[in-house]
Amino acid sequence: MRRSGSLARQVLFAGRVARRGEGNVAGATSLLVPAAETDTRTGRVRLPRLRMRRRDGLSRDLTTLAPVSPPPVTTPVIPPVDEPAALAIPLLPGERTVARRIRFALVNACTLSSLMLGLSAIFIAVNQGDVRVAASLLIACVIFDGLDGFLARRLGVASPFGAQMDSLADMCSFGLAAPVVVYAWLNGSAPGWLLVPACALVAAAAAIRLARFNVSPKDGRFFCGVPTTMCAAVLALGTLIAPEMPAALRVAGVVLLGLAMVSSFPYAKLARLLKLPPWLLVLPVVGALVNYRVTFVVVVLAYLISGPLLWLKQRNGQTA
Numbered sequence: 672m673r674r675s676g677s678l679a680r681q682v683l684f685a686g687r688v689a690r691r692g693e694g695n696v697a698g699a700t701s702l703l704v705p706a707a708e709t710d711t712r713t714g715r716v717r718l719p720r721l722r723m724r725r726r727d728g729l730s731r732d733l734t735t736l737a738p739v740s741p742p743p744v745t746t747p748v749i750p751p752v753d754e755p756a757a758l759a760i761p762l763l764p765g766e767r768t769v770a771r772r773i774r775f776a777l778v779n780a781c782t783l784s785s786l787m788l789g790l791s792a793i794f795i796a797v798n799q800g801d802v803r804v805a806a807s808l809l810i811a812c813v814i815f816d817g818l819d820g821f822l823a824r825r826l827g828v829a830s831p832f833g834a835q836m837d838s839l840a841d842m843c844s845f846g847l848a849a850p851v852v853v854y855a856w857l858n859g860s861a862p863g864w865l866l867v868p869a870c871a872l873v874a875a876a877a878a879i880r881l882a883r884f885n886v887s888p889k890d891g892r893f894f895c896g897v898p899t900t901m902c903a904a905v906l907a908l909g910t911l912i913a914p915e916m917p918a919a920l921r922v923a924g925v926v927l928l929g930l931a932m933v934s935s936f937p938y939a940k941l942a943r944l945l946k947l948p949p950w951l952l953v954l955p956v957v958g959a960l961v962n963y964r965v966t967f968v969v970v971v972l973a974y975l976i977s978g979p980l981l982w983l984k985q986r987n988g989q990t991a
Contacts (some may be wrong), residue, residue, distance in 0.1 A: 781822065
């Protein structure tokens with residue numbers, strides 16, 4: 672029998688053998704066809720093995736070698752590819768009307784004005800111009816920085832884009848321009864080995880302070896560390912006032928401001944300071960009329976000391 676024969680041909684062949692042996696009872700055979708089996712793992716059908724039994728008690732096997740169909744070709748399932756997200760993210764969330772866009776542009780114009788004023792202060796200080804003019808530009812940066820946040824909340828156009836723009840402008844105006852102006856102010860009166868690290872500390876502290884502010888939860892009552900805006904305002908006012916004190920003491924004040932920016936001490940915001948008793952608010956005004964330089968130094972030191980005092984008060988309140 673050929674190896675490529677089918678099951679039907681084998682059955683036919685067995686029948687012929689049986690008919691030939693009908694005359695010889697001893698040599699007669701009978702065909703046993705077992706049921707077909709299915710492999711549960713691969714799903715392939717196993718053809719049965721034909722068994723020829725002779726009537727004389729002898730038996731022999733006929734192995735079926737029918738061709739087996741190949742396993743079904745399964746097409747690999749390719750997971751659906753998500754469509755890429757839109758690359759253009761709207762800068763101003765919410766309704767896009769012409770009026771809102773104008774208000775949004777006005778707020779960002781204030782932020783860009785603060786950035787340009789900070790760059791102008793750097794150019795003047797580097798070109799050995801009037802340091803007082805550069806310090807005045809820093810004061811203008813502080814004003815525009817406060818104005819853009821106020822207008823964004825007031826006009827209802829606050830957005831994540833505006834917050835990032837404000838941080839970048841603050842780094843330029845207060846993290847870079849303020850140390851450069853201070854360096855131009857103290858250059859010549861303080862040794863370089865002391866002045867350069869102090870100004871670099873202010874720049875590094877401002878970068879850390881702004882990055883921490885962007886990722887930290889906001890507190891409506893206190894700042895975590897002295898804000899960069901207030902630090903730049905103090906340095907600019909110190910440059911304009913030029914108090915009569917040794918250069919080493921002024922450098923120490925710059926270092927103290929830099930460390931206060933990266934500290935974790937809580938410092939009250941302006942809205943909270945305005946709630947102080949009226950006589951405390953009048954006192955600095957009276958002191959400025961008497962001696963504005965001394966009053967300036969006292970007010971700055973009092974604010975810097977208030978942070979550790981508030982921290983101790985909060986810690987004692989939690990342990991009590």
